[in-house]
Amino acid sequence: MVTELAEAGALTPQWRRPFETVPRHVFIPDTVWVEEGDLLVPVDRADDEAAWLELCYADESVITQVDDGAPALAGRVGREITSSASRPYVVARMLAALDVQPGMSVLEIGTGTGWNAALLAERLGSDKVASVEVDPVVAARARWVLGQAGYEVTVMTGDGALGFPERAPFDRVIATVAADQVPHAWAEQTRPGGRVLVPWTTDFHNGALVSFVVASDGTMRGRIIGNVAFMRLRDQRGKRASxxxxxxxxxxxxxxxxxxxxxxxxxxxxxxxxxxxxxxxxxxxxxxxxxxxxxxxxxxxxxxxxxxxxxxxxxxxxxxxxxxxxxxxxxxxxxxxxxxxLGRPTADRWGLTVTPEGQHVWLDTEDRPVSR
Ligand SMILES: C[S@@+](CC[C@H](N)C(=O)[O-])C[C@H]1O[C@@H](n2cnc3c(N)ncnc32)[C@H](O)[C@@H]1O
CATH class of the missing domain: 3.30.160.690 (Bacterial toxin RNase RnlA/LsoA, N repeated domain)
Structure with a gap:
């Protein structure tokens, strides 16, 4: 997997060692789900270890929780993906874009399996990494697995949209969950000049990665730097169309x-x-x-x-x-x-500004705002 990521240009030299050191399968639960049409069907490690391992080391996201932990259908078959280990290619690209240096502190939103937190801890030290997970069962498991693997990362159970004020300020915030309305708390809890990385989404469009830089007045602005699709913050899930x-x-x-x-x-x-x-x-x-x-x-x-x-x-x-x-x-x-x-602007020309009052979107410069 590491070789493939390096060949795909996703792994920077600084991230290669953490990816080689932190085994992904240790963080993946024994039951995962695969998509079959509209349904999410369980795969148990105990039934087929080879198939499970294959899922752990493919360059794909792995579904690790459905329907908030209570599969909706008989036979533990689920309808909605509610937690996953993100695709390694995306994890590597996002960590590269986070642009961390030794000594920096990082807040992750959406602990999930804990794999991304472990990669950060391996690079920066466990005391420099904090993570927030909304689902108590997912959070408890991640805390336990991280500890077993030797990473004493602080995992807080709570709403990541509020950040982690007790541990602020951070040098970097990385959301591994998507927001339609980007929470201002993430800017507030980041040092001026610090970076906040957010998968941003709308009801119509699946997602774009925005890299914000925080200003000294506590606002942040950033541009779209990539194409990513993440599940949404729990409170921003909106409605499912049928x-x-x-x-x-x-x-x-x-x-x-x-x-x-x-x-x-x-x-x-x-x-x-x-x-x-x-x-x-x-x-x-x-x-x-x-x-x-x-x-x-x-x-x-x-x-x-x-x-x-x-x-x-x-x-x-x-x-x-x-x-x-x-x-x-x-x-x-x-x-x-x-x-x-407008001349068919490409994604990288759009930007977002987040202030305590809310967010606005602009094209090229802030004086070209988009109104609905
Ligand atoms: C794609 S997964 C994160 C992957 C994770 N970073 C990893 O390495 O496995 C997204 C996670 O965000 C969590 N989540 C959803 N809404 C949240 C919120 N408001 N605050 C914190 N976590 C949230 C979900 O429960 C899910 O575990």
Whole structure:
């Protein structure tokens, strides 16, 4: 795994030794889950040690908790991923971007398995690392495993959105859980000039990694430096969209056509990032048919509005249906045109500023804010 990460350019020389020293499998629980369609199916180490080990050392995230620890379906089958060991490639890239130096103190948000905390402790020393985990069972396990592995990292059980005031200030904060609204506490608890790394997400778009620098007035600003998808902070989970629950009154839906190809709006990373800035409370579901045709569904689980866009091979116009108070397709198409009109900015041109009053998003410079 380490060789692969190095070859992929994800491992900096300073992080190579910690990755070689800290065994990932020690931090992975004996039961993990794998995705089978919509379901999360358990894999037990006791049943197939080789398969379990394979999961531990593949360059993939490993699902370590479903449905907040109480699998929703019979046979410990789960519906939602609620804790995981992040993909090693992403862990390595984020640690490199954190830009730590010996002597620095780091706060991690989202302890999960404890593997990332152990890597930090191996590089900086256990006394320099603190981590916050919201789930008490996950936190207790991480605390225990870290101790067994020789890392006396402080793991606090609590809401990471509040940071860890008792241990502040930190030189670095690394969130391994995504935020839609980035908590100001993370800026407040970081020394001026320090860095805060956050996977940032919107309802429409899966996520971008933002690297903030904290100013002496306690605000922080940063730009998007990469593409990452993380689960959200527990309080910011929002609502899950479902075709069964939210798509109603199909025969009465308002019908039209569009010449905008669904892929250009939904398949391009930079476009969907920009659309997420403009169109709140809009979730995306895609259903596929056997002949290669697909339908894009836009669902607002808060208001119950929905829209669908049917893609048929070789078609030049695509049928649209919209229902509810919002015309979600019109909103998404308008946001796409706005992004197109701006000259199709790439993700790295967007930035965020976080103040005690909240956050705002800008393009290139702070005097070009985005309003919804
Ligand atoms: C992707 S996992 C973190 C991976 C972890 N760093 C590792 O090395 O295994 C995200 C974790 O964030 C936790 N989490 C979710 N909301 C949180 C919150 N508000 N505060 C602290 N942790 C939270 C989840 O319970 C989950 O364990």
């Amino acid at each position: 075709l069964k629950r939210h798509v109603r009154d199909v025969p009465d839906a308002r019908r039209s056509f569009t010449e905008t190809h669904p892929y250009s709006v939904l398949g391009e990373y930079d476009a969907s990032l920009a659309i997420g800035l403009k169109v709140p409370h809009c979730k995306l579901i895609v259903t596929h048919e056997a002949d290669g045709a697909y339908t894009v569904w836009l669902v607002d689980p808060w208001s119950g509005s929905w829209a669908s866009l049917e893609h048929r091979t070789d078609a030049e116009k695509f049928p649209v249906r919209q229902s509810g108070d919002r015309n979600l397709w019109n909103e998404v198409e308008a946001a796409y045109r706005w992004w197109d009109g």
